[in-house]
Amino acid sequence: MLTQLKVGHFRCFEQFECSFVPGINLIIGPNARGKTSLLEAACLLLRLQSPRTSKLGELIRHGARGLLVDGYYSGAHLQFYYSPQRKKLALDSVEQRSATECLKLARVVWFSNADVDIIRNSGETRRRFLDFVAAQTNPSYRKALRDYDRALRSRNLLLKAPTPKWREIQAFDEPLQTAGQTLMHIRLELVTALRPLAQLAHAGISGAREKLEMDYLPGAAPTLPEALAAARVEDTRLRQTTVGPHRDDLQLTLSGSPAGLGSEGQQRTLVLALRLAAARLLEAQFGAPPLLLLDDVFGELDIARRASLLEQLPANSQQIITTTQREWLPKELQAHVVDFN
Numbered sequence: 412m413l414t415q416l417k418v419g420h421f422r423c424f425e426q427f428e429c430s431f432v433p434g435i436n437l438i439i440g441p442n443a444r445g446k447t448s449l450l451e452a453a454c455l456l457l458r459l460q461s462p463r464t465s466k467l468g469e470l471i472r473h474g475a476r477g478l479l480v481d482g483y484y485s486g487a488h489l490q491f492y493y494s495p496q497r498k499k500l501a502l503d504s505v506e507q508r509s510a511t512e513c514l515k516l517a518r519v520v521w522f523s524n525a526d527v528d529i530i531r532n533s534g535e536t537r538r539r540f541l542d543f544v545a546a547q548t549n550p551s552y553r554k555a556l557r558d559y560d561r562a563l564r565s566r567n568l569l570l571k572a573p574t575p576k577w578r579e580i581q582a583f584d585e586p587l588q589t590a591g592q593t594l595m596h597i598r599l600e601l602v603t604a605l606r607p608l609a610q611l612a613h614a615g616i617s618g619a620r621e622k623l624e625m626d627y628l629p630g631a632a633p634t635l636p637e638a639l640a641a642a643r644v645e646d647t648r649l650r651q652t653t654v655g656p657h658r659d660d661l662q663l664t665l666s667g668s669p670a671g672l673g674s675e676g677q678q679r680t681l682v683l684a685l686r687l688a689a690a691r692l693l694e695a696q697f698g699a700p701p702l703l704l705l706d707d708v709f710g711e712l713d714i715a716r717r718a719s720l721l722e723q724l725p726a727n728s729q730q731i732i733t734t735t736q737r738e739w740l741p742k743e744l745q746a747h748v749v750d751f752n
């Protein structure tokens with residue numbers, strides 16, 4: 412579990428330090444004090460990525476050169492410095508060349524009141540949801556994602572040339588296909604594993620009124636190499652790679668109707684079920700529940716849903732919950748409080 416967290420030049424913080432306990436931790440305070448930022452710092456420390464953005468530069472406090480997150484997870488000391496020029500990662504004061512050992516320490520599931528964006532936004536938001544979980548369930552995923560992005564960017568750059576040279580473009584097809592097929596394979600496996608867990612969690616919160624379906628929609632068919640070969644004319648015309656896992660999507664439906672047409676409450680329930688499914692999957696795989704970071708989720712829910720969410724969170728998990736008010740909390744709830752008031 413995460414026992415201590417220190418941040419420097421991180422979002423609105425110049426310097427800030429706090430401690431956490433096993434079980435429930437509350438970060439309470441008015442708007443814009445840095446509650447979400449602190450959760451994000453915990454996530455960055457343990458997973459080296461932010462659930463809010465893929466651009467780590469955004470997390471650096473305005474006017475500062477780089478950010479620092481530092482903390483203890485189950486006795487291990489993690490330190491991460493990031494600036495656009497330099498990244499430095501240390502585990503127990505030993506500088507790490509690769510992130511592998513640090514990423515083995517902890518699993519994290521992020522719940523946010525902005526999670527309905529998973530339903531409402533473009534496929535990119537759904538891919539980010541899958542990526543965040545897959546990077547934890549499968550150690551090859553992060554590298555495949557990086558390799559794929561690199562090959563895709565180079566290939567697209569060549570396609571933008573006034574007269575694209577296919578011999579050069581093809582040079583990127585091999586790394587693109589290798590990494591791309593790995594991503595697609597892991598994503599399919601992940602969606603298959605999440606489906607029954609999400610359905611169970613969904614039935615638990617909604618009272619089993621409608622059935623949740625989730626399907627992986629590959630951005631290349633029947634296989635990536637075949638799709639790439641078939642898309643040459645289209646790629647040349649549009650000057651970009653039009654097929655591949657960067658076009659993958661996750662189809663979400665409720666009793667056969669697109670989740671985006673559901674009511675506010677139905678959509679909130681659905682995304683909670685997705686996050687809970689991720690938590691259950693990680694717990695089953697690693698034999699211990701992940702750290703749960705819950706950003707302002709309870710305030711948005713009605714009393715019945717709040718109670719069933721609290722019930723459904725894996726027992727014995729460490730939870731860090733942000734909220735502006737504590738009125739909604741059950742009086743008997745035992746929690747450690749980080750107070751921004």
Ligand SMILES: Nc1ncnc2c1ncn2[C@@H]1O[C@H](COP(=O)(O)OP(=O)(O)OP(=O)(O)O)[C@@H](O)[C@H]1O
Nearest residue numbers: 422423442443444445446447448469470471472473
């Ligand atoms: N890179 C940055 N540098 C400086 N300030 C930043 C940076 N990024 C965000 N902020 C500011 O940090 C403040 C805290 O944001 P945060 O989202 O953590 O607040 P919060 O306590 O979660 O608020 P709310 O209750 O509204 O969700 C905001 O005023 C935001 O504008």
Ligand SMILES: [Mg+2]
Nearest residue numbers: 446447448707
């Ligand atoms: Mg917030």
